[in-house]
Amino acid sequence: AQSVTQPDIHITVSEGASLELRCNYSYGATPYLFWYVQSPGQGLQLLLKYFSGDTLVQGIKGFEAEFKRSQSSFNLRKPSVHWSDAAEYFCAVSNFGNEKLTFGTGTRLTIIP
Amino acid sequence: DTAVSQTPKYLVTQMGNDKSIKCEQNLGHDTMYWYKQDSKKFLKIMFSYNNKELIINETVPNRFSPKSPDKAHLNLHINSLELGDSAVYFCASSPPRTSGLYQETQYFGPGTRLLVL
Numbered sequence: 001a002q003s004v005t006q007p008d009i010h011i012t013v014s015e016g017a018s019l020e021l022r023c024n025y026s027y028g029a030t031p032y033l034f035w036y037v038q039s040p041g042q043g044l045q046l047l048l049k050y051f052s053g054d055t056l057v058q059g060i061k062g063f064e065a066e067f068k069r070s071q072s073s074f075n076l077r078k079p080s081v082h083w084s085d086a087a088e089y090f091c092a093v094s095n096f097g098n099e100k101l102t103f104g105t106g107t108r109l110t111i112i113p
Numbered sequence: 114d115t116a117v118s119q120t121p122k123y124l125v126t127q128m129g130n131d132k133s134i135k136c137e138q139n140l141g142h143d144t145m146y147w148y149k150q151d152s153k154k155f156l157k158i159m160f161s162y163n164n165k166e167l168i169i170n171e172t173v174p175n176r177f178s179p180k181s182p183d184k185a186h187l188n189l190h191i192n193s194l195e196l197g198d199s200a201v202y203f204c205a206s207s208p209p210r211t212s213g214l215y216q217e218t219q220y221f222g223p224g225t226r227l228l229v230l
Binding site: 034036038042043044045046049088090100101102103105106108 | 224
């Protein structure tokens, strides 16, 4: 069965600092990988996704993620965070022919001035 | 225009009651989903419908019954509500596959916050 681990429950960074959120997946074949963001009291918004091809994918709001098969990872990065990036971030995995998204437990991002 | 909408946004009710949550999408998508997010923010799929047909049912108690009157709507009816049903319920939708290689993006509604007292 597919699974996703987000090892960091809560991360605090200073505004303007760089950010990396970790995501590890467990799945035998090539996974489909996603990062979603949930702002307080809001639904989920897709930041980016990886299906195949270039392992470095660009998303909205200046985010990018890199798929590393050897490490079973899909970490999310941003070179300089803004206060508006404070939110809950979810990594998710799916696979070919399966519409089901399996989510990680999320990482809460706090931005300090 | 809201792409995926849910009503109500908040729902507070007593244990044992029956309640419904409605979901509508105006994106022309074929597939719709219900997810449950618990108090620890863990998100788990409950159901998925494609063109009004059930395709995923993730061992959800049969007190939960989804109903899809047409492919733009997927409602969730919950009988005999229990304290453990308190959660945020998200509806989502996705378009038809344009290629067998890719899964289409799921678009989420704003959520319905259910509190069972």
